[in-house]
Amino acid sequence: MGKRTAIIYNPISGRGKSKRLSGKVARALEKSGHDALLSPTESTGDARRMAGEFAENGIDAVVAVGGDGTVSEIVCGLDGADIPVAICPAGTANVLALELGLPSAPEKIAELVTKGKVRRIDVGRIGKKRFVVAASAGVDAWVVHDLYNTRKGAITMATYTGHILRAMRTYRYPPMLVEIDGKPLGRSVGYVVVANTHRYGGPLRIARRGKCDDGLLDITIARGRSLRTALHYTAASVARMLPLLSGVKTYTGKHVSIKPEDDSEIPVQIDGDPGGTLPVTIEIIPGAAPMLVP
Known part of the structure; x- marks a missing residue:
């Protein structure tokens, strides 16, 4: 069985761009032998909940398709679990993706999951939020x-x-x-x-x-x-x-x-x-x- 990768995306982010990118990332991962699990959000807080559920049930990596808000929700949901996150930038500003020098092409995002290095970054905490x-x-x-x-x-x-x-x-x-x-x-x-x-x-x-x-x-x-x-x-x-x-x-x-x-x-x-x-x-x-x- 291949490694399991969750792809959490905001379907309205980037005027539907994130939905298209998510499908392309999934297909690229599947070509590499990964099991890609597509998970669209419907409202604020969904990405956090989904990430937490994936962490509890076992997942090898998570791809965040969206903007910085989606990324921070996923990081919050994982809550310190040692599960690496790849970002496929599809939001308004995509600040963290720029900060980390990340690619935007779906094939390159799939390569991050299969061949990328892990860089541990800091997280800000405000109560239960990150x-x-x-x-x-x-x-x-x-x-x-x-x-x-x-x-x-x-x-x-x-x-x-x-x-x-x-x-x-x-x-x-x-x-x-x-x-x-x-x-x-x-x-x-x-x-x-x-x-x-x-x-x-x-x-x-x-x-x-x-x-x-x-x-x-x-x-x-x-x-x-x-x-x-x-x-x-x-x-x-x-x-x-x-x-x-x-x-x-x-x-x-x-x-x-x-x-x-x-x-x-x-x-x-x-x-x-x-x-x-x-x-x-x-x-x-x-x-x-x-x-x-x-």
Whole structure:
């Protein structure tokens, strides 16, 4: 009997691209003698549940076909099980796939499963949830929540435009307090990103020295609390100059606490999906996820 590989995919990711890619990956694996088990998700949380069930019942590898949200759900579902994960990028930003230098062709993804090396990466933990790229609190998290409240079908970069414009009109930048490894940062901030990678989303670069296997979280805080400064920060992120701005500070740590300074309800996003509201405590789990790389 060949090795068993689960292919978990989000059928609406990439406007149906993930469904097509999943079939091609399955056929390529079967040609190599693997048993490929296709498992489409239907709603948020399915990838996590499926990964957990595969881990309990025995599986040799998992292929995540989708975006960073699908990958983080699968990593969460495997929950430390020593089962390697290959990524077939089919989402909006595909940050972790870019970070790891992964191919996108189905045949190459099948080669990762059959011949790839294992690279153990760190995982961020927020309660029972996990992230592989980043979690944040502030205006971008507000955009994510707003988008998912009205989501219909696949998400593209263009999908975010209307929600960003709405945030520009309505978001009020409530103040937050941040503590890193037990040390309060003092004055309140308007925006916080806790990253596991140096890429963030699309063209944005937040943590200039961030590495997904260094055992540390990279924390970027911005004290500005206005639309003008938010636009300034965004432009600087695209230009990879955000940490050089006044009012922006970067830190590393293993334990981060974020809470509202007042009674505001401040949204959180986790790998591009809604992650509830503050307060949150974020920790790093070093080397928790075995990923297949070339």
